[in-house]
Amino acid sequence: MQRRTFLTLSAASGLSACLPRLPWQQPPVSVLRPGMEMGHRLRDGVPAPDPARTRQVEVAILGSGVAGLFAGWRLAQQGFQDFCVLAGPEAHGNAAAGSLGGIGCPRGAHYLPLPSRESAHVREMLAEFGILQGNPQADRPVYDETALVHAPEERLLIGGVWQAGLVPQHGLDATEQAQCQRFIATLHDLSTARGQDGRKAFAMPLALSSRDPAFRQLDTERFADWLTREGFTGNAVRWYANYCCRDDYGAGIDEVSAWAGIHYFASRAGQAANAEDGSVLTWPEGLHALTRRMCERIGARRIQQGTAVSVRPRGKGVEVVCLEASGQSSFLLRAKRVILAMPLHVAARIHDLSAYGFVRERDQPPHAAWMVSNFLLDGFPVERSVQQPLAWDNVVYGGAGLGWVVATHQWLRLARPAQTVFTAYHAFSGQAPSAVRSQMLNATPEALLDVAGQDLRAAYGDDFERRVVQAEISLRGHAMAIPTPGFLSRPGIDALRHADGAILFAHADLSGLSVFEEASNQGDLAARKILGA
Secondary structure (H helix, E strand, O other), X not given: OOHHHHHHHHHHOOOHHHOOOOOOOOOXXXXXXXXXXXXXXXXXXXXXXXXXXXXXXXXXXXXXXXHHHHHHHHHHHOOOOOEEEEOOOOOOHHHOEEEEOXXXXXXXOOEEEOOOOOOHHHHXXXXXXXXXXXXXXXXXXXXXXXXXXXXXXXXXXXXXXXXXXXXOOOOOOHHHHHHHHHHHHHHHHHHHOEOOOOOEOOOOOHHHOOOOHHHHXXXXXXXXXXXXXXXXOXXXXXXXXHHHHHHHHOOOOOOOEHHHHHHHHHOOOOOEOOEOOOOEEEOOOOOHHHHHHHHHHHOHHHEEOOEEEEEEEEOOEEEEEEEOOOOOOEEEEEEEEEEEOOOHHHHHHHOOHHHHOOOHHHHOOOEEEEEEEEEEEEOOOOOOOOOOOOOOEEEEOOOOOOOEEEOOXXXXXXXXXXXXXXXXXXXXXXXXXXXXXXXXXXXXXXXXXXXXXXXXXXXXXXXXXXXXXXXXXXXXXXXXXXXOOOOOOOHHHHHHHHOOOOEEEOOHHHOOOOOHHHHHHHHHHHHHHHHOO
């Protein structure tokens, strides 16, 4: 292990206080850096070889993340035939998944909150897949029981004790308990608030939110400042708010806008007839379960392998130079219309966004770095308490990571399986994302593994270490846009959202929140422009 790299990366994730420690007997570990090689090739301007063949379609969707696949799903659903989806450097993007020991597990996003009525497009998709049963616009639809997260859903390790739920309770004094309770009550009130325009103050998708200045001005300050002004100064309530922001945005309360911070809590209003409010939908392989179904609807013949490296208007259409997966050859994709379903920093490398009024220094959102680590375990670590058994989502109070989910939690069986997979998440907030990306690039697998396992070792000690058979780490250097103050007022991004020519745009970056509901909405909007809906 390179100790310098370990110390640097550990400090970035708040782990330096844990050092020094004896090294553990590390298992075989593989490190994935999806999109990095291709991204650096675009950044460095490496030319593509001359195209060796040409494919012609009416519509080309460039990118197979949630936005691109949802656009393809919508076109296919409406009977539109002549289109293709260019897979890009990583099929399924942030909804990618893998398998360890034959157990499916996420390499990215792992759950979907119950969609509110405003997220009608998501409900419609879930209904087609049989996950939402009955009327998709019902106040409380019925959902497939196998997709609703099973109990116990979540727990928090605080003060050496596991408690149910993630809002801190154990060991708090009366003042801190009162602040946590008031915080929940305040955010509940904001979830039902409406602006002078009659719209919900905080809706999902956010484009449906009120434009009332009384609420929009919250985007001019940091969430941390709003918390302080409202009297939420205790360690517990600020930890909880910070944790939630890191979980969805990859950045903490000192970095995200107050509007975005409140939106996390106030916009999720989905309900179900057969689940508690606040429940989520999840699968062993995470949101890959949804993108896989979208791919099935689109059809294998429409999924084209390759990555776009140049997009140019040509005559009455668009020409796209695509690099084959090998990187050694390319082909030309000609289309009447193209949807750029990729992060904006990538789109800017292959197409001139300045023509739309996009100014990188003003409009480009910063992107947070994430690490997703899958551990294949022989058996299950011994739990501290029978009162709070292993949950689907398990979090350490004050821990460097975001906790871990259990891939086999949703399995329907009488006895625990012989093996399981724990998926640990890390958001490296509090440090410049570019610095974290540099550290990720240079860190050894052993150093990364030490960081990935910190929270699990804190919970289980040697019992966790001795059970690990294999580990897989996915490094996502540009995992998600960070909604910093002012993110709602970027004129260049607004221009891209409204583009309606031969070249369209669809990605969560256009909303500023990297969540399924937003990415899918951008894909839906782009598809509807093509359909004329």
